[in-house]
Structures are given as structure tokens and as C-alpha cells.
Amino acid sequence: MKVIETVAGMRECRRQTAEPVGFVPTMGYLHEGHVSLVKRAKEENASVVVSIFVNPTQFGPKEDFKNYPRNTNRDLAMLEPFSDVVFMPSDVEMYPDKYNTWVEVNGLTGQLEGASRPGHFRGVSTVVTKLFNIVQPTKVYFGQKDAQQLLVIKKMTADLNINLEVVACPTMREPDGLAMSSRNTYLTPEQRKGAPVLYKALSLARDKWSKGEKDAEKIRLEMNKLIRKEPLAEIVYISIADALTLQEFSHLMQKPALVSMAVKFGKTRLIDNIILE
């Protein structure tokens, strides 16, 4: 497995990489969710590139960029069996002095995560465009856990005619239902015990839906009630929206519907979602 730290080095390496090339962009501190993406990329391509880059431009000034968990040695050991190349650029390699070009997807980025995290998706679309241009993959793999990010990247790829296929992969969960996330490591043991309440609320929504409930507001209220029973949980948003446009349903739901939420435990902000079809 080659580890490459410069754009020029990655381009050089790419010329010798067997096609098709599967690509998994990550911010490191890998867990089984990431590994599932890399395994899938390995199954579907002749070679696999993984990037590890904690992208500063997608963090707000009050967010956890500096404290975002990092453990490169462990990451590399986890990737070794599945990845051919790891691209691990420095901040200044990606954003040199006077960097000033931005990619924005309008329409899908003002609500949900975008509402809580202004500028977040501009940072995501920009870094993903850059990584796509550097790695020039055939297929790229993203987790369904970041549902809005996945939609934004699919829309950006289609709109900008980027010549690759975006593959959505299912959310990986702990045995108690908690969606895997690098940020789970921030949770205290007490908070960790309460954190499965996100998935419990999503499961409640699925249950109501499968029993014929079509009123989004009723389901949101039930989810809200369930989460409020968990004393350490603080709801940021609970959304039931059109899974393609992210238009919030006021009452009558249509499928596919994205049920998503952000919930804080202390300073730690967790997100999760399911799609109802």
C-alpha cells in the first residue's frame, strides 16, 4: 500500500494505477463503517484509493476541527488489507496561500445540517471536487449515514458533469443500533448509553410508517417525545422530508422519505437517518 502526501505524487501514482479505480474519501479515525466502504470499493474495482484529510473548510469557527480525532497509524493498519493507495495531504497542500475557489450546491444545503452548520457543505463540495480531480476515480463510495452530504455530492457530480459514479453504502451500526461515527469517541460512558435513542426514534418512525401512518407531523411529535425521555439528549432537529429534494413534509408524506435528525449529547453532535420507501 502506497502512502502519498502530495498532489503531484498522487497524479504520478494515478498514471500507474489499474482501472477501474474505486475511491473512498475519509477524514480518518476510521471505523467499521469506513472499512465497509473500502471493502466494497475493492470488490468493484481493479484498485482502491482512500484519502485521509480532515478538511478545515467544512468546519465552522466554533466546531471541532482542532479536536477532531486523528490516529494515522491505526488508520493505515486498518486500510492495509483493502487499499492500494492512501492519499494523505497536508492542509497547505490542499489549501495553499491565497486559495480562493469554492463550489456550492444551492437548494439542498440551506436546511438540516446546512442550517446548523453554515458553510459546511461549501467546504464539503469544494474538497470533494478537488479530491475527485486529483484522484480521478471511476467510482466513489459514500455512506448513507451522511444522507444530506450524499445528496449534495450526487447533485454536484451530475450538475458539473463529473465523470464518475457515486455509490451510496448502508449505514453501519453498533449492536445497540448507534450509527458508527468517528465522533462517537467523544461520548462519555453515560452519554454512550443514551446515544442509541437516535436509532430508536428512527425505528419508531419506520414502524408507524409501515403501519400506515402518513402524517409527518404526527411521526415527528412521537419521535420528539421518545428522544426527550433521554435526559442527556438535546434535539437539534428532527426532519421528515422528500428524500430527493429535502423539502420538508408538513403533513402528508410521500415516498421516498428521508427521516433524519441531529441530537447533541453535551458538546457532541450525532446525526442519523433512515429512508422510508
Place this chain on the structure above:
Amino acid sequence: MKVIETVAGMRECRRQTAEPVGFVPTMGYLHEGHVSLVKRAKEENASVVVSIFVNPTQFGPKEDFKNYPRNTNRDLAMLEPFSDVVFMPSDVEMYPDKYNTWVEVNGLTGQLEGASRPGHFRGVSTVVTKLFNIVQPTKVYFGQKDAQQLLVIKKMTADLNINLEVVACPTMREPDGLAMSSRNTYLTPEQRKGAPVLYKALSLARDKWSKGEKDAEKIRLEMNKLIRKEPLAEIVYISIADALTLQEFSHLMQKPALVSMAVKFGKTRLIDNIILE
């Protein structure tokens, strides 16, 4: 010469196109300036792709999008000797319903043309990104006549790590010095007689500079005086700026300096520039 109207068709064709691929994006209504770019692309590459697309998103609501001159048959005849492929998509092929992704270069786009034409460079960077992704060229050719556009595209290409080389080509001029432009066709015979005043003013600046004048404000004033002698000319701006950052020089000039201007004749807006080194 193949003429292709769809993105899918262009991608298919690109797979069979010999590399390196030279690319010249145009808005059609070609003149000798465009042809010089295409000839240069032919000299330096195994194959040449030219696009003809009057990009609606770079025109302001009060600008000349609808009336922009078009003559496809003449364009194709002019390209036949030099180009292998002409990509000529429709508006809806490039901007389908619900299109909503934009590329912006900050810092270089608020002044000069960007000040007179809000949103212009956002449209340019976006369509150029799309065309680069569709055509996937090795080298792209732009005229120095649109000096700010050239800077914006170079900056965008570097910032977004787009894997190609941007080649700047000299401005082509009529015998009396008027820079070639598709918009020259709008000029009445009277206006056409006055139009070489732009190049006369630029030549005056070069003359002063080569004689040792380093005060940008003095040169701007002399240029202003010269252009005001032409009764049909209405100055939009006269700029002497750092040729890399577009920072306007108040007095002491440094090289390379971009001397540029926009001047209106009736409704027709002409631009021209030179670089002092």
C-alpha cells in the same frame, strides 16, 4: 470533423480521441482570434475539440444573451480545416431543469468586468468547469483579450486541481488595432471608425511606461483624455493593476501590470488590454 450535441455523445467520442487533446471553448460567431487559438491547439496536440456554446449564465438579465450573434454554418466551415470535434450542446443539455451548482473564484472577480457585470464570472467558471469535465482535455486555449477571464480560469484550475494546462494566446487585432471580438459586429460604421481608440489609449500607456513613467494615475488620466476626444466613446473603466492579483495601482506601478479598459459605443461594450513587463 464530428459535430456532437450531447454530453453522453461527447464522452463516447472522447474515449476514441487521440491524446493529447487540445480544447478551445468558444461562444461561436468565430473570427480570426478564435481561429488562431484553434490553429495553436492543432499544432500542439494530437486532436482538437472546439465547443460552441453561448452560455446563458454568464450574461446579466439586461445583457445581450438573446441577441448575441450566432452563425453555426459559418463557424463549422471555419473550424473544418483545424478541428476534429465540435461540441455544440443546447442550453438544456448544459443546464437541465433544477440545475443548481456553481463555481466561484473570489478575490479576482469583484473588480473590472466583475464590477460591471455581477455574476458574470460565476457563470464563466461554472460553464468552464463543466466543459473541462465533459471534454477532459490535456491543454486548453484562451485569448489574452479577456485578460480577467484568463486569470480567473487559471486560478480556478490551480485551486480545484483540474488536471490540464491553460495556454494564454495573444490578442488578434484588425489592421487599425481594434481587438477582434464577436461583439464588433454590433458597431455602426461610425462607431467602428471610433473603436480603435481603445488600442490607441493602450499604446499611449505602453509608450509612457517605456519612457519611464511609473505613476499609474498619470497614465490613466492621459488615457482618459485621449478616449474622451472620441465623441462616440463612453468610458466604463480604465484600470492599471497588478497583472496577477488585479490590485489597482494608485500611483507607483510595478510589473507585470495589466492595463485594461471597457468602453461603450452606444449599447456595445468593448474591452481590451495590454500587459506591461
